[in-house]
Amino acid sequence: MGPVVAAFTLLFAANGANPATNEVDLQPTQWRVVLDGVMGGLSSGKLTESKSGLKFTGELSLKNNGGFAWARTRRLDLDRNFDGFEIEVQGDGRIWDFMIDSSRRRVMAGGYRTRFQTKKGVRTTHRFPLSGFEAVSFGQVLARGDLRASDCAGLGVLIGDKKEASFDLTLIKITTYSAPRAPLSATQVGIRSPERSIVLQAIEMGVPRYNDGDHVGCADLYELALSSILMMGDVPDDLRAKTRKDFRAAMALTSDEDRAWSHRRNMDRLLEQTSAAP
Structure with a gap:
């Protein structure tokens, strides 16, 4: 040679070589809560630090056309070379949305979404390839499969399953992952x-x-x-x-x-x- x-x-x-994974900061100060009150709804929600991780709790209300509670990062700095996200959570048995804010496609009242089922009181791990996300706005699907790593400007978890009840989700760990080359x-x-x-x-x-x-x-x-x-x-x-x-x-x-x-x-x-x- x-x-x-x-x-x-x-x-x-x-x-x-495959890049190292990026771990998302789960300090409460790095996150914020967005509720349906911005549209007249009455849902409640708050973030607290627990021994296990970042705890998101509250009450979902469907009154006044409400029905969602959203915990999301204030900012997100990630390596641009990855294939998806992996999260570890302790859930409440409800279906949650894992949301991505895209810097390339600005979406009103939505973002890029994929869904995951939790088990009440049980730790579960979920993997979300970027190709599996869909862009949604006001509940309508705009696009599928076009989310790129370089687009990811923010992320969060959203509850909006149309059930009036309390919710309780603990974020234990959120990282990116890269498929083996x-x-x-x-x-x-x-x-x-x-x-x-x-x-x-x-x-x-x-x-x-x-x-x-x-x-x-x-x-x-x-x-x-x-x-x-x-x-x-x-x-x-x-x-x-x-x-x-x-x-x-x-x-x-x-x-x-x-x-x-x-x-x-x-x-x-x-x-x-x-x-x-x-």
Whole structure:
């Protein structure tokens, strides 16, 4: 393995690992309560600190067209690279909504929602992939499956199951999680040329970044891969010339999204025109 390939592989090993989970602060001062009183309702609710975690209690009322109580973060600072949320709660046997405020899609009287069933007095753990959330406004579904990690600007839990009764939910832990990234197989790396190995690794790392809205990171990663390949000696001269020409053209683009796609097309051509080693 040449020095360029070795350096590039080490860089991927350092940056390709799954990011650490982010734990959400459950101090009461970092949360606030929103009740249906803003619309004339009479529900009540409060947040208190307990030995187990953040306790949200109150009474749901359907009077005056009310019927919801919402505990939500004041702010949220998370790593942009994750696949969903995991929560541990002690519940009251009711169905709750886990809510996300999106910085990309502002939703009136709602947000991105997924639901979970609790068991009274029992600790349960729930996982919510970002792909499972739906955008709702005044109870109407606006979109499904388009929530991204970079969109998440706030979160909370909401009770609105149309039952007039007391509620009691303790938030024990809230974290993000990332799905395991499968390492490249021997077919993808072990028996392929160094150029193809670099391209395949760059695409594997770049696609999740692009899909999470990190167009700059994706474009920069592709750029590094292509510049490394152009320094290698085994690329045919005509293919090297085409690759260098398109590489320079992509570098001149002002849109990071266009730059990422231009580099990707360049890499796809490299894959097509470089054969795997026997």
